[in-house]
Amino acid sequence: MSTIPLQKPTTGPQRPKSGVVIPHPPKWHQRLAAFLLFISLRGLLLTVRCRLKTRSEFFSPGAPTPVIFCIWHNRLATCVKVLDVHRRPHNAGAGMAALVSASKDGAFLSRTLEWFGVQPVRGSSSRRGAQAMLEMTTWAQRGHDLTITPDGPRGPCYEVQEGIISLAQLTGLPIVPVALNLNWKIRIKSWDRFQIPLPFARCEVCVGKPIRVPSDVTDDERRQLRQQLQAELRALTRD
Numbered sequence: 057m058s059t060i061p062l063q064k065p066t067t068g069p070q071r072p073k074s075g076v077v078i079p080h081p082p083k084w085h086q087r088l089a090a091f092l093l094f095i096s097l098r099g100l101l102l103t104v105r106c107r108l109k110t111r112s113e114f115f116s117p118g119a120p121t122p123v124i125f126c127i128w129h130n131r132l133a134t135c136v137k138v139l140d141v142h143r144r145p146h147n148a149g150a151g152m153a154a155l156v157s158a159s160k161d162g163a164f165l166s167r168t169l170e171w172f173g174v175q176p177v178r179g180s181s182s183r184r185g186a187q188a189m190l191e192m193t194t195w196a197q198r199g200h201d202l203t204i205t206p207d208g209p210r211g212p213c214y215e216v217q218e219g220i221i222s223l224a225q226l227t228g229l230p231i232v233p234v235a236l237n238l239n240w241k242i243r244i245k246s247w248d249r250f251q252i253p254l255p256f257a258r259c260e261v262c263v264g265k266p267i268r269v270p271s272d273v274t275d276d277e278r279r280q281l282r283q284q285l286q287a288e289l290r291a292l293t294r295d
Contacts, residue, residue: 082166082167090165090167090168090170091171093168094171094172097136098172100253100255101134103255104134104257104258104259105258106138107258107259108261108263110263110292121199122150122200122229123202123229124223124224124232125201125202125203126204126205126206126220126232126289127205127235128205128207128213128235129205129208129213129248129250130213133251134236134238136169136174138234138236138259140152140173151175151195151200151201152174153175153176153195153196153202154177155192156176156177156179157178157208158188161209174203177192179191193223204219206219211248213248216282216283216286220285221278221281224267225269225270225273228268228271231267231269232263232264232266233267233285233292234263235264235292236259236260236261236262237262237293238251238253238258238259239257239258239259239260240253242254249295263292265288267284269281
C-alpha cells in the first residue's frame with residue numbers, strides 16, 4: 057500500500073507513447089511466492105484474536121459507506137484480517153481497494169492482496185500517482201472501501217504524507233484512522249519496523265474520529281488536516 061505523490065523516480069515502469077505509466081506486473085516467481093505467503097499468513101491470522109476497542113459507526117451494520125481506512129504501513133500483515141472481520145458487517149456487498157506501489161516489490165504485494173480478495177490499485181509517492189488517484193475514485197464510486205498506508209511505501213515512519221488528504225478531497229469520503237496494536241509480535245529491521253503477529257496474539261483495533269476534507273479546502277487547511285490525522289493515529293498507536 058502507498059501514498060500519493062512525492063518524489064520523481066530515478067527508474068520506473070514502462071511508459072508507452074500515450075504517456076500512461078504501466079505498473080510492473082508480477083513475475084512467475086512473485087506469483088508463486090504471493091500464493092505461499094497467502095497460505096502461511098492466512099493460517100497465522102486464524103489464530104490471532106481481534107477486539108474492537110473503540111466503538112465506531114464505520115464498523116457497524118447500516119454505517120455510511122464507503123470510507124477511506126488509514127492504517128500505518130507496518131501494520132499491513134494484520135490489517136487484511138481486521139478489515140475483513142470488522143468492516144464486513146457494514147459493507148458486505150462491496151469490496152476493498154488498496155493503494156499499492158507500481159514498483160517491482162509492489163507487484164508481489166498486489167498479487168498477495170488479490171489472494172485476500174482486495175483489489176490493488178497500482179501507484180505510489182513516486183510513480184503513477186495521478187492515475188492511481190483516478191482509479192481509487194472509480195472504485196469508491198462502485199461502493200468499495202479504500203485503504204491507504206499514509207506513511208508508505210518509503211516513510212518516514214508514522215508521518216502522514218499528502219496523498220490521503222488529496223484522495224479524501226477528490227472523493228468526498230471520510231478518512232477513518234485505525235490503529236492495530238498487537239500484544240505479541242516480531243519486528244523486522246526495516247524502515248518502518250514492520251510487525252508480524254505471532255501465533256495466538258491479540259490485536260486491539262482502535263478507531264479514531266473520522267476526518268472529512270472539503271472540496272474547496274485551502275493549502276493551510278490541508279496542512280492542518282494532515283497534522284490532525286497524524287496526531288490522531290499516533291495517539292491511538294501503541295508500540
